[in-house]
Amino acid sequence: MDFTYKAYEKMVTLLRKNGYVFSKYKDNRMPNLKTVIMRHDVDMDLNKALRMAVFENQLGITSTYYVLISSDFYNAFSKNSVNIMKQIMNLGHDIGLHFDEQKYEREDDLLKCLDSEIDLLEKYIGKKIDSVSMHRPSKDTLDADWVIRNGSVVNSYSKEFFQEFKYVSDSRCNWREDIYKIIESGEFNRLHILTHPIWYSEKPRSMNETLKMFVSDAGIERYETLQDNIKDLDSELTLRQAHLLPTAMSQICDKIFDSNRLEFTPISLEDVKEIYEYGKDSNTCRYLGWGPYKNETEAENFAKYKIAADDMQWTIKENSLNKVIGAIRLYDVDKIQRCVSISYILNKQYCGKGYMTESLKALFTVAEKLGFEYVYTYYVEDNIASEKVMRNASMVKDVDYSEKIYIKGKMYREYRYYMRLGEGR
The missing domain is CATH 3.20.20.370 (Glycoside hydrolase/deacetylase)
Known part of the structure; x- marks a missing residue:
């Protein structure tokens, strides 16, 4: 067994x-x-x-x-x-x-x-x-x-x-x-x-693999306890500085990977102009908690922050155009349930071409390699385009999840989709 x-x-x-x-x-x-x-x-x-x-x-x-x-x-x-x-x-x-x-x-x-x-x-x-x-x-x-x-x-x-x-x-x-x-x-x-x-876990693991994961998680648990006891701990010590991001996660944060038409690259200051291009559009940022950018300086500050933070975020580059058209990230890691969430943004000029569906599927593979068993994505009721991306990526709607959230002073109803990785895909 x-x-x-x-x-x-x-x-x-x-x-x-x-x-x-x-x-x-x-x-x-x-x-x-x-x-x-x-x-x-x-x-x-x-x-x-x-x-x-x-x-x-x-x-x-x-x-x-x-x-x-x-x-x-x-x-x-x-x-x-x-x-x-x-x-x-x-x-x-x-x-x-x-x-x-x-x-x-x-x-x-x-x-x-x-x-x-x-x-x-x-x-x-x-x-x-x-x-x-x-x-x-x-x-x-x-x-x-x-x-x-x-x-x-x-x-x-x-x-x-x-x-x-x-x-x-x-x-x-x-x-x-x-x-x-x-x-x-x-x-x-x-x-x-x-x-x-x-x-026990979703996928078969040897005793050696399970014990290594247990040892790795112990350090992160200690860090989370520090967060509960020391205000603004990140300003003094990040997970990366404490050498507590699991080796695979640390490597993937800095890794370039690709899909059929796209390349996913860690955020760089060289990308600021293109980050500003999609982040300045008010409609693109309508359902986000930030933006739109007022100028390139704001986009540059964002890029600097993401480079320094413990954040698994990549720009999405269209290979044939050699152009950054959006960004995608893994966040909200839950080590108990072995799940992680994905958020994304795309330049409106490239919507409707399947780029974001392709990006989601690429991140599913990354999340699976990192040992996660479930991936979640969220959208608000008016954001039909984002929900369509989730359906096109073969995700399943979580019928039991519905929350009220406020974005830029307006209340929305939030829903989510999930993907079971490994045997579930």
């Missing part, structure tokens, strides 16, 4: 097809029922846990997410982490305690330590903890078959769930048994499936 959401969905479909009922730990007191318990140990990344929780909700199933409050990778009790756990619970899932016995000295009373951790987690999430899973449990702990709080809290590694159920795990990004075959075999009435959200 691949470590993709599509493969995970296939597993869920097979479970349903083969008559399994999705249950939680305290539901399992009927041994004759064909049942499956889905469990997730959140060792490293709460954001990926939320991504999986949303996906499972879309599939119509619930499971239990075990939070490691002693993790060195996330602070379970930060405002953001507590908010994530509450979002997971609001999706119908349970939060459980992931208990690491190795953080305590052997002479400690581990059951008392576990009890204290349960109290602490309950305090922060505002809800009773019904079950506990062990983080890398020792043989002694497994053999002890702990009864927690007189049985009111389930031990997911008790003999009932670890031996009487068929237990299958994807530990270290490796299914040691073929989970599909186990489901289809009909041999087991009760399944206990452990997965780790960190391993």
Whole structure:
């Protein structure tokens, strides 16, 4: 089984097809029922846990997410982490305690330590903890078959769930048994499936690739925390200066690439005259938050700012004319959902020739290479031409999205289209 959401969905479909009922730990007191318990140990990344929780909700199933409050990778009790756990619970899932016995000295009373951790987690999430899973449990702990709080809290590694159920795990990004075959075999009435959200994404990734991405994202998370605590952080330290833009993203910002008729080049001061040409037109800038330019100096200041900023923006040059006819950019990076947005502008003299549709498709390829899974574009209700570009690029309208926005003092209704990259294209 691949470590993709599509493969995970296939597993869920097979479970349903083969008559399994999705249950939680305290539901399992009927041994004759064909049942499956889905469990997730959140060792490293709460954001990926939320991504999986949303996906499972879309599939119509619930499971239990075990939070490691002693993790060195996330602070379970930060405002953001507590908010994530509450979002997971609001999706119908349970939060459980992931208990690491190795953080305590052997002479400690581990059951008392576990009890204290349960109290602490309950305090922060505002809800009773019904079950506990062990983080890398020792043989002694497994053999002890702990009864927690007189049985009111389930031990997911008790003999009932670890031996009487068929237990299958994807530990270290490796299914040691073929989970599909186990489901289809009909041999087991009760399944206990452990997965780790960190391993799953839209496209197949090796353990090495996933861990490299995790390390890269950690630096960006630290930078975002600084932004929340230091006003105007960009004036002191940009992502690029901190060497935190992922290598691929840093390279693509400075890269020239092309399509059939067009060349996409990083913004240059040599382009100022042509940037001013399309940016001075009031109709072209009608639905934008800036412009029109009053003079070339404004266009030059814009170019200087974009050259200095952490911005993935390129001019669009028509090859046969050797002329800049517009610009296009990637922005609003969401590392949790692996999505990014695209905005664009085109000289009105070159509208209706398919240039912007061609540009969008070229940026889809760039976004996919950078590891994004979804691309979004936005337009306001009166901007029919922009919506047409999105349709021509085979994008899909997001029927659930509609927002009120103000542009130059006027209120508009904003809509958006999306493209699923990779297998979705």
